[in-house]
Amino acid sequence: MSSSGLLILSQPLSHVTRNLPHYLTELSKLVTKTAYIHVQPGLIATPCSSKDPSELFNFIQEPLTLDVRRIVKDVYVSSVKFCQNLDVKVLVGHFGKPGIKYPKYCFFDPCGFVLVDSEVREEEKFIELLKEQFGIKDDCKILQQLFECDTEEKKLKLDDETSEVIQQYGHTVLGGTFDRLHVGHKILLTEGCILGTSELTVGVTDGQVNDKKTLRELIEPVEERVAVVKQFLTEIKPSLDYNVVPIYDVYGPTITDQSMNFIVLSDETRKGGAMVNEKRQDLGMNKLDECVIELVEDLQHSEYEENKVSSSSLRKRLLGTLYNPIKEKDGLNTTPYIIGLTGGIASGKSSVCKRLELLGAKIVDCDKLGHKAYIKGSPGFDKLVKEFGEQVIGENGEIDRKQLGKIVFGDKDCLQKLNSLIWPEIANLAEQQILEFKNDNCDVVILDAAVLLEANWDQMCHEVWTTIVPQQEAIKRIVERNNLTGEQAEQRVKSQISNSDRVNKANVILCTLWEYDYTQQQVEKAWQLLQDRLPK
Template sequence: MALIKSVHSTTRSFLDFATKVYVESSKIKNFPDTRILLRNTGGRSSSHDVPLLHSVQEIYTDSSLPFADVTSYLKNWIFVPSEPVMHQLPYSLMANSWSQESVLQSPSITDVLNTYHHVVLGGTFDRLHVGHKVLLMESAMRANAFVTVGVTDGHMNHKKTLPELLQPCGNRIQDVYEFLHDVKPWVAHKDIIVPITDPFGPSITEADMGCIVVSQETRKGGAAVNKRRLEKDLNELDIHEIQIISDDHHGAHEEDKISSSSQRMRLLGSLLCPPEPDPKLPKVPYVIGLTGGIASGKTSVCRRLEKLGAGVIDCDKLGHLAYLPGTDAFQDVVKEFGTDIVGDDGHINRKALGAKVFADKSRLTVLNQIVWPAIARKARELISQYANEGRPVCILDAAVLLEAHWDDFTHEIWSCIIPKKEAMQRIMDRDKLSEDTALQRIESQMSNEDRVQRSHVVLCTYWQPEYTQQQCCHFDIF
């Protein structure tokens, strides 16, 4: 936790300085999560017995005073539970800032910010980054009593990049609350940090609001809010716009601004949560269960992992072998679905069988109960074979890995995801199916969201092949 002293007046100069601190500190590798405390800024002073929700580990200050004097000063307006480590701010953060004396000077009238009883803003607030902090900080600086925050939920998130990797709405609301509580506790009220499923939320219902804080890209949204407020005979809100903060280190497929979308993209191919060791599983080979919906790009990922040295077990191919003529599964499938699914060559015609089962989930369940156990037996045999060969890593490529409970004999679960619209286009192009049929195939499977919730690693083949390769190369297990 990094803390910076605030000043008694709400000034543009301090806002510019604080913004600079957030932006510059975000560029420093391993710099602690930063909070610029506004507890003695504007309106009401805060009692020292209101503790921070995050422990104070470090204090970064521009003060040249001795450590004891700084901590004594801080304890007058925040609760410091233990002796933190104090640092002088890096020079890059202090350029064009004040001296200790100038902080105490009275600000000019033109430098004082307009403040409001009640300020409103909205956003996704996924994994709070510097852009979010600046947005929330300015809202807190301009508010004397309340900050209402709308946090997007439901269909509002469907068009986001990699919405499956969004934190749950409750987690995002809690992060916003904790940030506001730390920097200016009397404007943080849990009951007015709320999920929203439309672009307006409470911004068009509360009469005492005076200001909406927006980013450059959501300014039109602020204007739309005012239009709706006027239609409801409510006052127009002053609109204060935050500048977009550029990302100097964005990747080729990422946005050139600091964004949650880029942060989610950087999670691809990384370990989202550590797998729990299972003493029943042999250590070699290390089995990765790779799953994903139709047209998600699992095959291309398998090829890349195979080139890195992994053995691959294709459960789709094992499915073909599971009901070859002469097997028990063949007899059971024909008995259940009719002799018209058998082709002229004596084998089961997969397209004819697929037409029957994809249109009726109950029929698909019956087929799976026949075929899945046979596939699992063959997969285990191949894993044992790789173990005898000394192959260190094995990929179990299975679209229905989770539904069939084959993850019981894997060490990790990896999922390939792709936007539904892209998956539909791939299916129509590849299989020459209609849009309705393509959608039916997708919706007959487990959703991306459900797969991601149970995955240790998530991959996405939506972008260029080299980006997929980059995701596959994150690990040293090969």
């Protein structure tokens, strides 16, 4: 097997369509990572007497036809079913102005082999051309193990393939989130490539425009998404000039660049395309011609995911998995294995904690330990009285938490001082309880702490897990649960560290936004995967 391979399909398109399942299944047996697919009927021709290798094979550009556009989409749609483990890229640099030699491809992952659907009679010369046009490895081998139609069928079908040539445009444009590039994205981007002759501009959404996206905290950084889009485009069609930029609204550069003349949309972005054209016309710019790409059905989706292939479904599949790698920490015993569980107010942390307890974990409740850290006779009690005076002592002789709250919550410096006094005391109590669980031979302990990261208690844990819900959902829950106004609830949410900060520091992400059963599925998945990571 090889990490990447090149599949060359030179049979008539009707034959290719019929045998795509076979082609892609064979490819999945040979490739572990990236599959480049080159579709060009008649490429492998019968050798002639010429000594020029390029004349033995049809390495020239082909006209862009409806059949070509259809087969490109068919390949991507079929790949979802027959080789979903591979990063499939359909090459389209050879479709355009006919009769000239097409540009050289440059793969980021050079191919270890070439799989073809026709007999190659001049194999050495063919490999020589492949090295020149596709930059394949010197030790690359040609594998010829696919179905081949007979000569009469080939001649008939090739003669019949005279589909109408498609109009192309100088400067095409499209936009999207492009998070975890999937086949829907690839079809959209490829349309922009094959319909463009000079330049393609791609807007990659970022900032507030992504706020309503499902699990927006799990969207990859815009720099990574821009880089992935650029790499994909330059591999499938190296001859275009690409301008891939972050955008922060529906328009991006479409309302400043008059050279654009074509926009590629998906079913979901039709409205955005209409807004772009309306704005361009208001500004006295030309209206963009457009085409709309249909959504691709996701054959693997669960009941809690969308029917179409989507980034939101891919992000949902990350819930409960190991999202960020685990970093070893000095001074931690291997047992018990400590999970630091955190989450913002109304994020469902307590519910998740109870579910983990039912699965066999022991719980250290830092909120309860916080109350113990205040009791009379404890070091924490003495420190608080020394710092804030006897005014914080209630009639019962204990710390009056309401009075203490009045002092610290309106003063950031006082609150910081309170935390610096009490957090170490809570940590000491937590360590004592963990030691007790260790003596009872407990395998997994959950350190349940809303301020786990702020207090730096994550250093006591082997892993950090966090629960998240969108800000508006948290506000809604607080209003319903605590009988507060929306403004009061929002202030509480914004006073904490953000979901993004928690996600960046967490190893496992859980979201309680949806049905009870879906949260349970996430927790059970996380627990099952944890068993494989526990020290043996």
